[in-house]
Each structure stands twice: as structure tokens, then as C-alpha cells.
Amino acid sequence: MSLRHAILVLLQDQEASGYDLAREFANSIGLVWNATHQQIYLELGKLNDQSMVKYRHIPQDGKPDKKLYRITDEGRDELIRWLRKPAAPPRIRDAFMVKIAGGDLSDSASILRELDDQADLRRERLNTFESLASKLDDTSQDRDLFTYLTLRRGILDQQAWLHWADEVRSALKKREERPVSVPTSV
Amino acid sequence: MSLRHAILVLLQDQEASGYDLAREFANSIGLVWNATHQQIYLELGKLNDQSMVKYRHIPQDGKPDKKLYRITDEGRDELIRWLRKPAAPPRIRDAFMVKIAGGDLSDSASILRELDDQADLRRERLNTFESLASKLDDTSQDRDLFTYLTLRRGILDQQAWLHWADEVRSALKKREERPVSVPTSV
DNA sequence: ACTACTTATTCAACGGATTGCGCAGCAACT
DNA sequence: AGTTGCTGCGCAATCCGTTGAATAAGTAGT
Numbered sequence: 455m456s457l458r459h460a461i462l463v464l465l466q467d468q469e470a471s472g473y474d475l476a477r478e479f480a481n482s483i484g485l486v487w488n489a490t491h492q493q494i495y496l497e498l499g500k501l502n503d504q505s506m507v508k509y510r511h512i513p514q515d516g517k518p519d520k521k522l523y524r525i526t527d528e529g530r531d532e533l534i535r536w537l538r539k540p541a542a543p544p545r546i547r548d549a550f551m552v553k554i555a556g557g558d559l560s561d562s563a564s565i566l567r568e569l570d571d572q573a574d575l576r577r578e579r580l581n582t583f584e585s586l587a588s589k590l591d592d593t594s595q596d597r598d599l600f601t602y603l604t605l606r607r608g609i610l611d612q613q614a615w616l617h618w619a620d621e622v623r624s625a626l627k628k629r630e631e632r633p634v635s636v637p638t639s640v
Numbered sequence: 641m642s643l644r645h646a647i648l649v650l651l652q653d654q655e656a657s658g659y660d661l662a663r664e665f666a667n668s669i670g671l672v673w674n675a676t677h678q679q680i681y682l683e684l685g686k687l688n689d690q691s692m693v694k695y696r697h698i699p700q701d702g703k704p705d706k707k708l709y710r711i712t713d714e715g716r717d718e719l720i721r722w723l724r725k726p727a728a729p730p731r732i733r734d735a736f737m738v739k740i741a742g743g744d745l746s747d748s749a750s751i752l753r754e755l756d757d758q759a760d761l762r763r764e765r766l767n768t769f770e771s772l773a774s775k776l777d778d779t780s781q782d783r784d785l786f787t788y789l790t791l792r793r794g795i796l797d798q799q800a801w802l803h804w805a806d807e808v809r810s811a812l813k814k815r816e817e818r819p820v821s822v823p824t825s826v
Numbered sequence: 827a828c829t830a831c832t833t834a835t836t837c838a839a840c841g842g843a844t845t846g847c848g849c850a851g852c853a854a855c856t
Numbered sequence: 857a858g859t860t861g862c863t864g865c866g867c868a869a870t871c872c873g874t875t876g877a878a879t880a881a882g883t884a885g886t
Binding site: 459485530537540541542547549552555556600601602607610611613614615618 | 641642670673724726727730738754786789796804
């Protein structure tokens with residue numbers, strides 16, 4: 455229900471093409487909401503039909519033509535209306551965690567392998583978020599406050615995850631050392 | 641793609657009805673994956689068609705009849721197969737965070753109101769997770785290891801969130817004190 | 827020369843998820 | 857007497873999301 459609103463938030467600052475938005479969804483806003491380009495183009499179409507955005511057609515040579523979208527007054531109204539009413543709590547759907555919950559069926563080795571893969575990803579994200587945040591610190595603390603707070607959310611999230619991963623590793627190590635209930639000889 | 645696997649994980653330990661599962665999705669597993677009863681009944685139907693689960697029909701008096709589902713060997717095989725292949729990283733879709741990112745359009749007061757509401761929810765969850773975890777500590781550290789680790793994930797997550805909320809509060813307070821760029825007199 | 831990537835938009839098919847509704851009876855509270 | 861809430865199952869419509877593909881021309885690397 456609120457891909458549209460994420461798009462409207464982005465269009466607030468600047469006019470952008472579907473392609474531009476897709477890139478931002480892969481970076482900044484992707485921290486918080488993600489979407490593929492197909493979804494974005496579709497939603498832009500709908501938003502245009504409802505005249506929440508309008509676009510101008512830009513012919514280009516060398517590159518394909520593009521449509522630059524901007525938010526309309528109706529769009530801004532809709533966004534403000536949405537901001538006012540409480541958001542539904544996000545639904546959680548974490549396949550990796552389902553695996554952990556069913557961990558009895560796996561061996562420690564394969565769990566650890568996947569844990570490390572996920573940890574790499576998180577560490578990578580942590581780095582990008584931190585470098586983005588430090589850039590903001592230097593130039594502007596007041597303007598871009600909300601970008602900064604969004605980044606902080608991402609940073610704390612990754613850190614908590616990595617801390618949890620350490621706990622998992624030491625728990626599994628302990629368990630290996632004095633192995634469990636499964637009797638080898640009756 | 642893996643509501644089915646979450647269900648299979650749950651059915652591993654015990655035979656359960658759709659209703660039972662729905663309750664667990666509202667509590668324990670809900671930490672990690674959530675689903676409504678409609679979805680669950682539908683998925684149980686499909687799993688049954690593919691003979692990954694089977695059920696026995698239990699007539700009851702006073703209460704409506706129920707179907708008790710249990711996992712089959714095929715189901716267990718499918719689950720193990722799924723556990724082996726890497727999980728896709730979870731896609732993030734947090735409406736409240738979209739609001740924060742678009743925070744320039746709101747006033748501090750309404751942001752703080754919603755922040756507090758969300759914080760209440762998180763604190764509540766933190767309490768339930770912590771009390772569940774402490775129960776596990778007493779009785780069994782080795783058995784139920786994965787339930788424990790799942791709970792730890794939830795606990796660390798809530799704590800990180802609440803810590804972030806404190807940061808937001810103090811940032812907004814500072815901003816109130818020396819208000820921003822918007823000139824009142826030209 | 828060939829391959830791969832980037833810019834840019836769009837369509838079609840399918841499957842997953844949400845919303846809303848319906849049935850049914852019992853228990854407990856007001 | 858009436859409302860609410862719990863146990864229990866299910867259908868249908870619609871919407872949202874994912875996957876896969878097509879088109880088209882430029883640029884950069886092996």
C-alpha cells in the first residue's frame with residue numbers, strides 16, 4: 455500500500471525519471487523500502503492516471519527518451535494525508551530466520567556457512583551507511599536531518615544483527631564441544 | 641515462497657490444526673514470519689494436495705470439528721531441501737520509516753506521537769520475548785537452542801529500535817530549541 | 827570483433843497476499 | 857437479551873509483487 459508514498463517522498467526533492475527512482479530504490483530508500491523497476495514504472499503510471507504526478511517527455515539522442523516526473527499538488531496532499539494517519543506495523547518475512555527456527559534439521563556447518571554469507575552482506579551495508587552518514591555530519595546536521603536519522607536506523611540495525619551473529623557462533627561452538635543427547639551407543 | 645516452509649517447521653514438533661498454527665504465527669513464529677489464517681488454510685490445502693502433510697479429521701462437541709495436520713516424509717524431505725539452498729535476503733518494507741524519510745513534511749509533534757506508539761509496541765514485544773527467553777534458560781540451554789537464538793534475535797532487534805528512538809527524540813528536541821532556516825521575517 | 831554493461835521504458839503471466847465476507851456454536855460478561 | 861470473544865473452517869475478488877522477456881542504441885572492456 456505505500457510504494458506510491460515512497461515514490462512521492464522521493465519526488466518531493468527533485469524531478470526524476472522511473473530509471474532515476476529505480477536507482478534510488480537500490481540505494482538510499484532501499485534501506486527502508488525496496489522495489490524493482492517494473493513495479494516503479496507501473497506505479498508511476500497509476501499515479502499519473504490519478505494525477506498525483508505529471509511528466510514531461512524528454513527526447514534524447516544517443517540515449518533512449520525519458521519521462522521526467524514531478525509531484526503535483528494533489529500528490530502532495532495525498533502524501534500529507536498519508537503521513538498523518540498511523541502506519542501499520544511492518545510485516546516480517548525473513549526466510550533465513552525461518553531456517554534458524556528449524557535449525558534442528560540442519561547441521562551446524564551449513565548454518566554457519568549461510569550465517570557468514572549474510573554477515574558479509576550486513577557488514578557491507580554497514581560500511582556504505584556509515585560513510586554516507588559521515589558525509590552528512592560534515593556538511594549539514596540540520597538540513598538532511600531525516601536522511602541522517604534513516605541512516606542511523608540502518609546502522610543500528612546492521613550492528614544488532616552482527617552482534618546476534620556472534621552469539622550464534624559461540625552458541626554453536628559450545629554445542630559442538632559437548633555434543634548433545636543423540637546417543638552413539640545404546 | 642516460504643510460508644509453506646514456516647508451516648513445515650512448526651509441524652515438525654507437533655501435530656496441529658490450522659487454527660493452532662494461526663495462533664503460533666501470531667506469537668512465536670510471528671517474530672520471524674507472519675501470516676493470516678486465510679493464508680494458512682490455503683497453504684495447508686496445497687501442502688495436502690502435494691502430500692507434504694496429511695490430516696485426520698477430529699469431530700468435537702461444543703466446538704467445531706477440526707483437522708489435525710502432521711508432516712509427511714515428503715514434507716520433511718522438501719523442508720530439508722529448502723534448508724540447504726541459500727535464502728534470498730529479506731526485502732524491507734517499513735512504512736513508518738518511509739514517513740521518517742519524508743519527515744520534512746510533518747511537524748515534530750506528530751512524528752513524536754507515532755514514534756511513541758511504535759515504541760510502546762516494541763517495548764511490549766521486548767518484554768514477551770525476554771520472559772520467554774528466561775523460561776528457556778532455566779529448563780534447557782541445549783534443547784531449544786534454536787528457539788532461544790530466534791528469541792535473542794527478536795530481543796536485540798527491539799533494543800536496537802528503542803535505542804534509535806531515543807536518538808530521534810533528542811535530535812528533534814535539539815532542533816526545536818534552535819529552530820531552522822525558515823525565516824519568520826524577511 | 828565480441829561481450830557486457832548502462833540508460834530507458836514497457837508488457838504479460840503467474841503466484842502470493844490482503845480484504846472482506848460467511849457459517850457455526852458455545853462461553854462469558856453486561 | 858444482547859454483545860463480545862473464542863474456537864474452527866473456508867471462498868472470492870482484488871491487489872501487490874516477482875519473473876521473464878522485448879526493444880534500442882551507446883559505451884567500455886577483453
